[in-house]
Amino acid sequence: MSDAAIHQQLPLALDSFKDPESNRPMSKTGQVGDWAVSDGVVSCRLSLTSMMQPIAGEVADSLRDHLLTTVPGVKQVNVKLDITYRPAPTVGQIGLKVKSVIAVAAGKGGVGKSTLAASIALTLERLGAKVGLMDADVYGPSIPHLLGLEGRPEIVDGKIQPIKSGEMPVMSMGFLIGKDQAVVWRGPMLHGSITQFLRDTAWGELDYLIIDMPPGTGDVALTLSQLLPLSGVAIVCTPQEVALLDAGKAIAMFEKTNVPVLGVVENMSGFTDPESGKTFDIFGKGGARSKAEELGVPFLGEVPIQIKLRSESDEGRLADVIQDPMIAKPFENICRGLVRSLVSQIASRSSISAPLPIL
Ligand SMILES: Nc1ncnc2c1ncn2[C@@H]1O[C@H](COP(=O)(O)OP(=O)(O)OP(=O)(O)O)[C@@H](O)[C@H]1O
Numbered sequence: 001m002s003d004a005a006i007h008q009q010l011p012l013a014l015d016s017f018k019d020p021e022s023n024r025p026m027s028k029t030g031q032v033g034d035w036a037v038s039d040g041v042v043s044c045r046l047s048l049t050s051m052m053q054p055i056a057g058e059v060a061d062s063l064r065d066h067l068l069t070t071v072p073g074v075k076q077v078n079v080k081l082d083i084t085y086r087p088a089p090t091v092g093q094i095g096l097k098v099k100s101v102i103a104v105a106a107g108k109g110g111v112g113k114s115t116l117a118a119s120i121a122l123t124l125e126r127l128g129a130k131v132g133l134m135d136a137d138v139y140g141p142s143i144p145h146l147l148g149l150e151g152r153p154e155i156v157d158g159k160i161q162p163i164k165s166g167e168m169p170v171m172s173m174g175f176l177i178g179k180d181q182a183v184v185w186r187g188p189m190l191h192g193s194i195t196q197f198l199r200d201t202a203w204g205e206l207d208y209l210i211i212d213m214p215p216g217t218g219d220v221a222l223t224l225s226q227l228l229p230l231s232g233v234a235i236v237c238t239p240q241e242v243a244l245l246d247a248g249k250a251i252a253m254f255e256k257t258n259v260p261v262l263g264v265v266e267n268m269s270g271f272t273d274p275e276s277g278k279t280f281d282i283f284g285k286g287g288a289r290s291k292a293e294e295l296g297v298p299f300l301g302e303v304p305i306q307i308k309l310r311s312e313s314d315e316g317r318l319a320d321v322i323q324d325p326m327i328a329k330p331f332e333n334i335c336r337g338l339v340r341s342l343v344s345q346i347a348s349r350s351s352i353s354a355p356l357p358i359l
């Protein structure tokens with residue numbers, strides 16, 4: 001086929017290539033352009049939003065494969081990636097402008113929810129997305145400590161100004177109460193504070209709002225699902241049998257409240273010796289993967305026990321330690337898995353949860 005004939009076919013091929021974020025054919029969204037064809041070699045530009053940056057390379061690869069298989073005569077495809085802007089919708093009744101709200105939860109305390117929620121938020125941001133982090137553990141907020149953040153949020157024009165970790169807005173009860181102050185909450189107060197965090201905080205426009213859930217997630221999960229459509233939840237568990245049973249219960253609870261389970265992460269999956277880089281299985285390994293398979297939810301990946309991750313985050317330097325390539329790697333895989341899982345939720349529209357009525 002001549003270059004001119006290929007050129008004519010190319011935009012038509014986009015009828016069957018969908019934008020992962022909007023699930024609309026790219027022939028309609030105008031995200032591919034600047035076509036050039038020379039001796040069967042196609043060049044084009046692919047624009048993706050900041051939300052899709054974590055998987056931009058994969059989307060470019062599938063566009064390349066799509067053109068190679070659907071347009072006769074194409075020998076090679078060079079895709080140049082570019083960033084485009086698409087405004088975030090307003091979700092729920094509360095005026096939050098965010099594309100996706102992801103809760104990080106577990107069926108058990110102390111399995112690494114807060115560490116993983118903060119690490120996932122920081123990694124999504126490093127991969128190019130606009131991210132906010134909300135600590136929904138109003139009883140025992142630990143996000144400010146992990147990120148070495150302090151200060152009292154100011155109120156400007158009636159909105160709570162979140163504290164920033166670099167560029168990332170963070171909101172936590174830890175900013176509002178003293179360090180060693182104990183908080184006794186009644187149900188309505190808990191509901192009120194979570195509502196304030198979501199509705200009255202100046203989050204700006206976000207791609208992802210990551211929510212660190214408290215242990216024993218029932219109440220807060222219900223409050224959240226009444227306020228906004230949660231895009232999904234990532235379940236953290238450790239490899240022991242008991243922890244896996246609890247993870248199964250957490251999954252069942254979220255499915256009951258119509259929140260899609262985006263996947264399972266196995267934390268403390270073996271111990272990585274900082275000297276040799278070798279990983280030793282302490283509690284066994286792979287339990288979460290088989291549990292996820294058994295329950296029909298995606299497995300997002302494993303995070304080994306890393307001494308540096310614990311010691312640095314105990315000193316408030318999680319944002320620095322997450323840049324270390326050895327620590328960053330598993331989180332990059334988990335974040336890509338999360339975005340992929342979200343994309344397949346978008347594609348199967350029906351599974352996006354609707355907010356429950358406020359009781
Ligand atoms: N992969 C890991 N390697 C080393 N230490 C870890 C890892 N994950 C978590 N930790 C450590 O385990 C402890 C508990 O983690 P974290 O506070 O994140 O758990 P949690 O599930 O949020 O706990 P809670 O239920 O109390 O909210 C912390 O000291 C943290 O530094």
Ligand SMILES: [Mg+2]
Nearest residue numbers: 113114137142
């Ligand atoms: Mg926690």
